[in-house]
Amino acid sequence: MSAPLLRVRGLHKRFSVGGGFLARRAWLRAVDGVDLDVNSGETVGLVGESGCGKSTLGRTILRLIEADRGEISFEGQDVRAAGRRELRALRRRMQIVFQDPYASLNPRMRVGDAIGEGLGIHRIARGDARRRQVAELLETVGMRPEHASRYPHEFSGGQRQRIGIARALALRPSLIVADEPVSSLDVSIQAQILNLMLDLQKQLGVAYLFISHDLRVVKHMSDRVFVMYLGRVVEEAPSRDLYARPQHPYTESLLSAVPEPNPGGRRDRIQLSGDVPSPLAPPSGCPFHPRCPRVVERCRSETPALREIHPGHRSACHLAPL
Amino acid sequence: MSEPILQIRGLRVSFRTDAGVFPAVDGVDLELCRGETLCVVGESGCGKSVMALSVLRLLPEPPAEVEAGEILFQGQDLLAASPKELQAVRGNQISMIFQEPMTSLNPVFNIGNQIGEALKVHTDLSRRQRRDRVVELLDLVGIDSPGLRLRDYPHQLSGGMRQRVMIAMALSCSPDVLIADEPTTALDVTIQAQILELIEELKQRMRLGVLLITHDLGVVAEVAQRVAVLYAGRVVETAGVREIFAAPRHPYTYGLLRSMTGGEVGQRQRLHTIPGVVPDLAERRGGCHFRDRCSRALELCGRVDPELAPLAGGRLTACHNPVPAAAGIAS
Numbered sequence: 001m002s003a004p005l006l007r008v009r010g011l012h013k014r015f016s017v018g019g020g021f022l023a024r025r026a027w028l029r030a031v032d033g034v035d036l037d038v039n040s041g042e043t044v045g046l047v048g049e050s051g052c053g054k055s056t057l058g059r060t061i062l063r064l065i066e067a068d069r070g071e072i073s074f075e076g077q078d079v080r081a082a083g084r085r086e087l088r089a090l091r092r093r094m095q096i097v098f099q100d101p102y103a104s105l106n107p108r109m110r111v112g113d114a115i116g117e118g119l120g121i122h123r124i125a126r127g128d129a130r131r132r133q134v135a136e137l138l139e140t141v142g143m144r145p146e147h148a149s150r151y152p153h154e155f156s157g158g159q160r161q162r163i164g165i166a167r168a169l170a171l172r173p174s175l176i177v178a179d180e181p182v183s184s185l186d187v188s189i190q191a192q193i194l195n196l197m198l199d200l201q202k203q204l205g206v207a208y209l210f211i212s213h214d215l216r217v218v219k220h221m222s223d224r225v226f227v228m229y230l231g232r233v234v235e236e237a238p239s240r241d242l243y244a245r246p247q248h249p250y251t252e253s254l255l256s257a258v259p260e261p262n263p264g265g266r267r268d269r270i271q272l273s274g275d276v277p278s279p280l281a282p283p284s285g286c287p288f289h290p291r292c293p294r295v296v297e298r299c300r301s302e303t304p305a306l307r308e309i310h311p312g313h314r315s316a317c318h319l320a321p322l
Numbered sequence: 323m324s325e326p327i328l329q330i331r332g333l334r335v336s337f338r339t340d341a342g343v344f345p346a347v348d349g350v351d352l353e354l355c356r357g358e359t360l361c362v363v364g365e366s367g368c369g370k371s372v373m374a375l376s377v378l379r380l381l382p383e384p385p386a387e388v389e390a391g392e393i394l395f396q397g398q399d400l401l402a403a404s405p406k407e408l409q410a411v412r413g414n415q416i417s418m419i420f421q422e423p424m425t426s427l428n429p430v431f432n433i434g435n436q437i438g439e440a441l442k443v444h445t446d447l448s449r450r451q452r453r454d455r456v457v458e459l460l461d462l463v464g465i466d467s468p469g470l471r472l473r474d475y476p477h478q479l480s481g482g483m484r485q486r487v488m489i490a491m492a493l494s495c496s497p498d499v500l501i502a503d504e505p506t507t508a509l510d511v512t513i514q515a516q517i518l519e520l521i522e523e524l525k526q527r528m529r530l531g532v533l534l535i536t537h538d539l540g541v542v543a544e545v546a547q548r549v550a551v552l553y554a555g556r557v558v559e560t561a562g563v564r565e566i567f568a569a570p571r572h573p574y575t576y577g578l579l580r581s582m583t584g585g586e587v588g589q590r591q592r593l594h595t596i597p598g599v600v601p602d603l604a605e606r607r608g609g610c611h612f613r614d615r616c617s618r619a620l621e622l623c624g625r626v627d628p629e630l631a632p633l634a635g636g637r638l639t640a641c642h643n644p645v646p647a648a649a650g651i652a653s
Contacts, residue, residue, distance in 0.1 A: 049512065050510055156599050158599065186365035186600075187537065187539065191593040191595045192595045195592045195593055199592075213510065219583070219589065220589055220593075253512060259515075259538065259544045260543060261579070271515065276510070
């Protein structure tokens with residue numbers, strides 16, 4: 001295989017929390033040594049529960065948040081070393097779609113201006129040419145050209161997410177980081193947006209880093225899936241493999257907790273006791289050991305490294321293969 | 323199943339605004355029995371929360387206005403009850419939990435105080451007895467070392483723990499009915515599984531009738547005995563959970579079930595979609611509210627409101643041209 005489109009190695013990001021007049025400053029390790037590749041035209045799913053660092057990871061890749069340590073290379077270029085001008089050029093090629101289509105569009109900006117803003121900044125098109133491109137983009141995402149002159153509040157949640165996608169597509173990126181793109185939408189509208197994303201990928205060959213807490217949606221969309229827990233990748237596998245034969249106890253329990261739309265067809269659920277530990281004081285050894293139903297002595301002291309169990313299937317569990 | 327404990331009949335709740343009067347709940351009939359979980363499912367704006375809130379008259383009136391209907395609880399019409407009579411029912415015989423436990427808890431009182439409040443209002447237990455009961459309740463909802471935890475404030479608890487506290491509070495007076503409005507929507511899946519399990523266990527132990535409102539069909543499949551599907555303020559279909567999932571008869575139910583990921587559709591295949599969006603309150607005219615999005619719509623659907631009418635197997639469907647029973651969901 002050729003070099004991946006996006007290559008992330010040993011990425012770390014911590015945030016300082018608290019720290020005041022007398023209080024001691026604490027460090028929250030949001031992303032704690034992550035390796036991740038995304039190939040051209042594929043969809044990589046990133047799942048995990050709230051606070052696992054999946055959104056921080058997505059933003060760090062785009063340098064919306066600066067990483068502390070690690071390498072990010074995109075289309076062969078070092079993202080972290082990029083200067084202002086280089087970064088601007090890089091951002092033409094990688095874009096982001098956010099969860100909340102209400103909060104991510106400027107309420108005072110006409111939809112056409114919001115979508116075309118990037119075209120102006122990057123001096124790709126202005127005037128009539130720009131208007132034409134915006135009209136095309138609106139049609140690409142299933143809206144009408146005349147919607148360009150309206151304001152965000154005139155649209156429903158699903159339509160706003162279409163606008164967000166049109167905006168991300170304007171510069172013809174090769175990667176879109178989609179951070180919970182359908183989480184705030186109703187089921188029937190979710191399906192519309194997911195279909196749109198699949199169609200656009202087929203047409204334009206764009207790759208997605210699809211971040212979501214919804215395992216059903218990630219399964220549907222992704223070629224490969226990464227599972228995060230407390231800032232680390234605990235498992236990585238082709239989608240089919242991961243859902244059929246999970247190789248990390250956390251993935252196992254996560255999958256068993258997903259309510260299946262099949263009454264009476266309920267499997268044995270692996271009940272996890274307790275909550276996710278605070279990332280301010282992550283447990284020693286394997287971060288999952290306090291909740292793990294399979295825990296052994298070794299897990300308490302020794303942090304498991306991510307290692308290959310089957311070809312393409314990696315797990316950070318001492319006991320794998322399970 | 324036993325006799326219904328809560329009956330909603332012809333409920334109509336409107337909102338009065340400058341632009342006019344809009345019915346959010348437009349003639350809803352429901353029955354809940356002891357020891358059963360009835361799931362009310364629907365998308366945003368279908369009126370499910372407004373309906374739930376009107377059972378305990380928790381909506382601000384105005385702008386809300388209950389225009390018609392009856393809500394019968396043990397023979398008493400709650401819509402005709404005086405404020406004092408309502409107060410005797412709220413949090414005592416019928417309790418409610420909400421989606422966001424943080425905003426439902428008071429940040430400046432410890433949780434022991436808040437759970438004990440309902441006991442103070444509805445019982446004549448002494449302070450000591452109340453404290454013991456609170457400890458017992460925290461233990462019941464699975465909170466470790468309850469004797470210490472009752473001094474905690476809401477911000478010291480995780481989302482799952484707060485929802486457990488809300489449930490403890492709701493159960494403090496041993497109610498007959500628990501109304502749960504999206505109780506796990508704000509929680510992670512592993513915590514959601516714990517809370518749903520807890521509600522199920524308590525339902526069986528206390529023979530509660532549970533009215534659970536959700537948009538998540540996975541949750542419905544796991545916990546419901548019966549399901550009512552709401553669309554644009556009306557019940558469009560109600561049936562046993564297995565019947566609904568095996569053979570939805572209303573085109574909306576059918577479309578909703580087919581648009582889910584994780585069904586029969588292959589990975590990375592296009593999903594079934596329902597075209598368009600839910601009609602705005604102001605756009606709802608006579609006839610079937612779903613007709614503009616419906617592939618089975620007839621000319622009749624534009625003129626005549628479909629009544630909720632019985633089909634085979636105790637199922638009720640409000641449709642002039644229902645999906646054939648044999649269609650199933652896999653097709």
